[in-house]
C-alpha cells in the first residue's frame with residue numbers, strides 16, 4: 001500500500017472515530033484533500049485511494065492540475081483570491097471557501113454570470129486578528145453575507161476560518177467555537193448556513209467536535225510540503 005493510501009485511511013478512520021464520539025454522523029464531515037505543491041502523480045494516487053474533493057490555494061498551479069486530471073473530482077479553492085483571478089476561479093472550481101470582501105463577491109458573481117454558472121462559496125472569517133493575513137473581520141461577515149444572498153450566481157453555503165498554527169490542537173478550539181457561534185448568530189438573524197470549513201492536519205479532530213462539516217487536510221495525507 002502506498003503511503004498516501006495508508007495516510008488517507010488513517011485520516012478517514014480518525015474522522016469517523018471522533019465523529020462518533022461527538023455524536024455526529026461521519027457522513028456529515030467532508031474531507032478536502034489539500035494538494036497545494038503536490039504533483040499530479042501523487043494526487044492521482046490519492047484519487048485512486050478514494051479522495052473526492054481536492055483543495056488548492058493558487059489559481060495558476062491548480063489550473064495545470066485540473067487540465068490534466070479533470071473533473072471527476074470536485075475542486076475547491078481555499079487560498080487567498082485576488083479579484084483579477086476571479087475569472088479563472090469560477091471556471092476551474094466548484095466551491096470557493098475564501099470569499100472575504102464584497103468587491104470580490106461581486107466580481108465572482110459577474111464572472112460566474114458570464115460563464116453561466118452558479119458557484120458555491122463560503123466567507124473566510126479572520127478570528128485571530130493580526131495573526132493571519134486573510135479573511136474578513138467578524139463584524140463585517142453579516143454585510144458580506146447579505147450581499148452574497150442578493151447575488152444570483154453565488155450560493156452562500158457556509159463559513160471558513162484558519163486559526164494561527166498551534167502545536168497543541170486544544171488552542172485552536174476557541175476559534176472553532178467562535179465560528180460555530182457566528183453561524184448560529186447568523187441563523188438567528190435570518191441567514192441560515194449549513195457548512196463550517198475548519199480544521200487542518202494538526203487539529204481536525206477538535207474542529208469536528210466543534211461542528212466542522214469540511215476539514216481541509218494536506219500534510220496528514222500527502223506528507224510534509226517543501227518549505228517555501
Ligand SMILES: *Cc1c(COP(=O)(O)O)cnc(C)c1O
Nearest residue numbers: 034078200201216217218219220
Ligand atoms: C495548506 C492549507 C491547509 C492544509 O494544511 P495542513 O496543515 O497541511 O493540513 C488547509 N487550509 C488552508 C487554507 C491551507 O492553506
